[in-house]
Structure formats: C-alpha cells, structure tokens
Amino acid sequence: DDVGIPINYRHMEGFGVQAYSLINKSGKARLVKFHWKPTCGVKSMLEEEAIRIGGTNHSHATQDLYESIAAGNFPEWRLYIQTIDYDDQNNFDFEPLDTTIEWPEDVIPLQPVGRLVLNKNIDNFFAENEMLAFSMSLVPGIHYSDDKMLQARSFAYADTQRHRLGPNYLQLPVNAPKCPHHNNHHEGFMNFMHRDEEVNYFPSRYDPCRHAEKFPMPPNVLSGKRERCVIPKENHNFKHAGS
Numbered sequence: 001d002d003v004g005i006p007i008n009y010r011h012m013e014g015f016g017v018q019a020y021s022l023i024n025k026s027g028k029a030r031l032v033k034f035h036w037k038p039t040c041g042v043k044s045m046l047e048e049e050a051i052r053i054g055g056t057n058h059s060h061a062t063q064d065l066y067e068s069i070a071a072g073n074f075p076e077w078r079l080y081i082q083t084i085d086y087d088d089q090n091n092f093d094f095e096p097l098d099t100t101i102e103w104p105e106d107v108i109p110l111q112p113v114g115r116l117v118l119n120k121n122i123d124n125f126f127a128e129n130e131m132l133a134f135s136m137s138l139v140p141g142i143h144y145s146d147d148k149m150l151q152a153r154s155f156a157y158a159d160t161q162r163h164r165l166g167p168n169y170l171q172l173p174v175n176a177p178k179c180p181h182h183n184n185h186h187e188g189f190m191n192f193m194h195r196d197e198e199v200n201y202f203p204s205r206y207d208p209c210r211h212a213e214k215f216p217m218p219p220n221v222l223s224g225k226r227e228r229c230v231i232p233k234e235n236h237n238f239k240h241a242g243s
Contacts (some may be wrong), residue, residue: 004044005189008064010075011043017099018150021143022083027216029085031096031145033103035110066121074119080110086220093233097147133161133169140215166190 006012014036022032045053052058063101066076082103089096096103122128144150161169162166167188186200199207 003048005050006061007043007045007049008061009043010040010065010068011038012075013037013042018147018153019084019097019145020150021145022081023141023215023218025216027218029086029143029218030085031089032142033082035080035082036116037080037157039076039078039115042066069118069121074117076118077116078112079114079116082110083114084108095233097145099147099149131165131169131174133165133172133174133175135161139197140213142215147218168192 016034019031019033021029023029023190057063065075066082082105084092084096084103094101094103136154138144165172168185168191170185171191171193184200184202186195
C-alpha cells in the first residue's frame with residue numbers, strides 16, 4: 001500500500017530495488033534484497049500537512065535529522081534481508097529480478113542481520129557530503145545478480161563520479177578505505193597519493209604482487225532462447241500494484 005509522504009528521514013524505510021547475490025565461503029549463491037526499517041516506526045504526512053510544511057521549510061527533513069542527532073536522539077534502522085535460492089527463482093508467480101516488483105514478505109520473510117545508528121553530524125558539509133561518491137563498491141560475499149539494470153548501473157555510477165569529481169575520486173578521504181589498500185590506480189588528474197611503484201599493470205615479471213584472498217564465484221549455467229513476448233506470469237503484470 002502507498003504509505004504517503006514521509007514526515008522525515010527518521011521515520012522512513014529504505015530498501016534496494018535491485019536484487020544482489022549473496023555468496024558464502026563454499027560458493028553457494030542466493031538472490032538477496034536489503035531492507036532498512038526505522039526503529040521509531042514509519043510516519044507519514046497528509047497532503048495538507050505536506051503543503052504547509054514543505055511550503056515553509058523545504059529542508060525540514062534534513063533539519064529534523066540534524067537536530068535529532070545533535071540532541072543525542074540518535075536515529076536507528078534495523079537491516080533485514082530477503083533471500084531466494086537461485087534454483088527457485090522461476091518458481092514464483094512474479095519475476096524476482098524485475099526492479100518494479102517487491103518480494104512479498106509473507107512468502108519470502110525478512111531476516112534481521114544488523115543495524116545502523118547515526119550518532120554524529122558531519123563537520124564539513126562539502127568535504128563529507130558533497131564529495132561522497134556512491135558507485136557500487138562491493139565487499140566480498142556480495143556480488144551482482146543477472147539484473148540488467150544493476151549491471152548497467154555498475155559502470156554508469158562510476159562513470160558519473162569520474163565526470164563529477166575526477167578520475168581519482170576514490171582517493172578523497174570520504175571515499176577512501178580506512179585500512180591500507182593496494183590497487184593499480186596510478187596518476188591521473190588531481191592525483192594526490194604518492195606512489196613509488198613503476199609498474200601499474202598486472203601481471204608483471206618486474207613487480208610481482210601478492211593476491212588478495214580469493215572468494216568463490218559460482219558459475220551460472222543458462223539455457224533456452226531469447227525472444228520478445230508477453231510475460232506469462234499474471235501476478236507479475238496485474239496483481240502486484242494493488243497488493
């Protein structure tokens with residue numbers, strides 16, 4: 001159901017429209033969707049309230065978040081996941097990789113896995129907010145799925161940040177890892193990381209490097225034919241919007 005206009009960020013849910021892959025150490029993969037649920041509950045505004053509040057302060061949600069953190073009333077969200085076995089993705093009356101489809105929670109239940117607490121306001125809005133670059137940097141165990149839109153975003157987002165912030169946007173403190181890291185990113189416009197290596201390619205007999213720990217990537221066997229036709233799943237086309 002439509003929950004209306006969120007009253008602020010603290011009372012708003014968040015979720016990814018894309019399905020990713022979760023891969024364990026043995027190489028078993030499952031489709032996954034991530035959900036953030038606010039511990040203070042979901043609250044919305046009526047249209048009249050939205051017109052009045054939005055008309056007097058267009059940044060009311062940002063102000064509410066900032067003042068709540070400053071007062072020590074730290075907002076918190078619980079992280080949940082939904083998972084589908086790759087072998088079962090065709091057993092539903094909807095297409096799990098369609099970004100317009102929400103997986104029904106009564107069929108694919110939410111599983112709690114973590115939480116997020118915002119306990120500090122930023123000190124420099126430009127350095128810590130305006131130069132943030134979200135470009136799908138995945139961690140071991142989380143990978144892309146066969147979602148075509150996700151695959152397009154995997155390189156389009158990085159291209160956007162290179163255009164907006166420059167080729168070395170990952171060197172900016174707000175985007176850089178907090179631990180020591182090694183890669184083949186050398187030089188380029190506005191480079192400010194000193195590197196004394198001469199070799200920036202792999203493999204090289206002049207500068208052998210130590211590999212990071214490898215994680216298994218299960219192969220995905222595809223069969224069948226590609227054609228343009230009406231999707232035969234009725235729930236996919238007609239039932240979801242009103243569910």
